[in-house]
Amino acid sequence: MHAAQFTELTLPLADESATVALAQSMAPKLQPGMVLWLQGDLGAGKTTFTRALLRFCGETGPVKSPTYTLVEVHEVSGINFYHFDFYRFNQPEDYLDAGLDEYFSGNGICLVEWPDKAAPYLAQPDLILDLQLGTHECARTATLRGFTERGRACLTAAASLAN
Numbered sequence: 001m002h003a004a005q006f007t008e009l010t011l012p013l014a015d016e017s018a019t020v021a022l023a024q025s026m027a028p029k030l031q032p033g034m035v036l037w038l039q040g041d042l043g044a045g046k047t048t049f050t051r052a053l054l055r056f057c058g059e060t061g062p063v064k065s066p067t068y069t070l071v072e073v074h075e076v077s078g079i080n081f082y083h084f085d086f087y088r089f090n091q092p093e094d095y096l097d098a099g100l101d102e103y104f105s106g107n108g109i110c111l112v113e114w115p116d117k118a119a120p121y122l123a124q125p126d127l128i129l130d131l132q133l134g135t136h137e138c139a140r141t142a143t144l145r146g147f148t149e150r151g152r153a154c155l156t157a158a159a160s161l162a163n
């Protein structure tokens with residue numbers, strides 16, 4: 001029998017360590033070929049989350065923001081992680097010009113900041129993590145939505161944090 005799976009989940013993130021704990025809960029559930037969309041305003045914690053996620057997947061080197069490079073590649077435990085940031089796109093067609101489609105068709109795990117900037121052309125996500133800034137300096141709210149079985153497995157793992 002399968003355990004009940006979450007399709008949507010909202011979690012308060014009181015401080016940065018809560019964002020790191022969210023990444024820690026999800027890291028073991030990542031599978032080759034997954035696509036995660038990371039949404040939220042500047043400073044919401046998308047890169048902070050990704051950095052923690054890569055750490056828990058075994059990355060020991062630096063995790064730089066891909067704001068200027070569009071993509072940073074991390075090879076960890078035999079899996080390629082592709083960390084994208086499309087903030088600087090002026091129009092969705094910039095994604096096509098950048099020739100990044102191939103990254104999304106293999107076994108790599110794609111972690112995408114500012115996916116909405118390329119949305120019409122982008123591979124559909126297994127899960128969307130939306131980080132909202134709160135009123136308190138460190139407070140964020142995370143909303144997770146799962147669109148595939150493996151995406152929902154990440155949500156179910158993250159749901160343990162709510163207890």
Ligand SMILES: Nc1ncnc2c1ncn2[C@@H]1O[C@H](COP(=O)(O)OP(=O)(O)O)[C@@H](O)[C@H]1O
Nearest residue numbers: 013015016019042043044045046047048138140
């Ligand atoms: N709960 C929180 N989760 C994530 N980051 C937080 C939190 N509270 C404060 N911060 C701070 O907010 C900033 C988030 O920056 P960053 O991860 O680069 O955001 P983004 O990639 O979404 O633009 C960091 O300076 C981090 O220390």
Ligand SMILES: [Mg+2]
Nearest residue numbers: 046047065113
């Ligand atoms: Mg960022």
